[in-house]
Amino acid sequence: MENQARQPARELVAGQLPLCTTTRVSRKQIHTLAELDFIVKAENLVLIGPTGVGKTGLASGLLLKALENGYRCQFIRAQDLFDQMYASLADRSSRQLLNRLSRLDVLLIDELGYLTLKPEQSNIFFKLMEERYHRHCTIITTNLGYEAWGNFLGNPTMVNALLSRVRHYCHTIQIDGPSLRDPQG
Numbered sequence: 001m002e003n004q005a006r007q008p009a010r011e012l013v014a015g016q017l018p019l020c021t022t023t024r025v026s027r028k029q030i031h032t033l034a035e036l037d038f039i040v041k042a043e044n045l046v047l048i049g050p051t052g053v054g055k056t057g058l059a060s061g062l063l064l065k066a067l068e069n070g071y072r073c074q075f076i077r078a079q080d081l082f083d084q085m086y087a088s089l090a091d092r093s094s095r096q097l098l099n100r101l102s103r104l105d106v107l108l109i110d111e112l113g114y115l116t117l118k119p120e121q122s123n124i125f126f127k128l129m130e131e132r133y134h135r136h137c138t139i140i141t142t143n144l145g146y147e148a149w150g151n152f153l154g155n156p157t158m159v160n161a162l163l164s165r166v167r168h169y170c171h172t173i174q175i176d177g178p179s180l181r182d183p184q185g
Contacts, residue, residue, distance in 0.1 A: 025058065025175055033171070038137060039066055039106055044170040045139045048146075052179030055141040056110050062139065063108045071105040078112040085124040094124060102131040106139060113144035113152050122153045126162050133165040140166070145174075 038045060045062070047055040060075065067073050076084075088094040101107055117125075132138050144152070146167065150159040 025173060029173065030058070033062055034065055036066055036069060038171055039071060042134050042136055042169065044137060044166055046166065046170060046172045047141045047175055048144070048172065049175035050143055050179070052181040053175045053177050054180055055175055059108050059110065059139050059141050063106060066106045072103070073106040073108070074101070074104050075108045075110065077110050079115055081109055082115070082117060082121045082125070086118065086121050089120055089124065098124070098128055098131060101128055102136070104136060106137045107132065108139040110141050112140050112142040113149070116152055117154065119154055122155060122158065126158050129162055129165055134169055
């Protein structure tokens with residue numbers, strides 16, 4: 001996982017999940033998630049919070065645990081995902097991309113909401129989430145609450161349909177607290 005190298009050592013140590021990174025995620029919540037039942041049940045996990053509070057660390061730890069338990073998984077930054085989706089429209093490989101991403105047991109989309117999308121990107125993202133809906137688990141980290149997703153995804157009708165699918169079988173965790181990236185003096 002490419003993101004592992006960016007995590008502080010106390011955040012992600014092989015097979016361990018970050019336990020002290022936030023003020024709002026309890027040990028009990030983390031241990032429950034670490035049982036990976038949400039993956040078996042094809043439930044989504046959305047981690048919402050400001051920059052630097054440990055969303056990616058927690059999500060990456062869960063993804064690593066899923067890999068260790070034999071699940072097919074992929075980590076992808078939202079920007080890279082949307083770039084791949086846009087390129088797939090140009091070379092007519094969208095169906096292949098959607099098929100590959102739709103079959104993964106766990107897809108972790110990191111940093112959703114940090115960019116503005118073209119309508120075509122939003123449409124293919126909707127199609128991806130529709131195909132994964134209640135079949136496979138998607139983990140999303142974002143700095144935006146659900147009410148703000150329309151601002152970057154556009155089309156309000158599509159956003160409502162997307163959120164209906166994402167949130168129907170979903171664990172949403174709001175993470176607050178000081179940034180783990182604050183200067184250390």
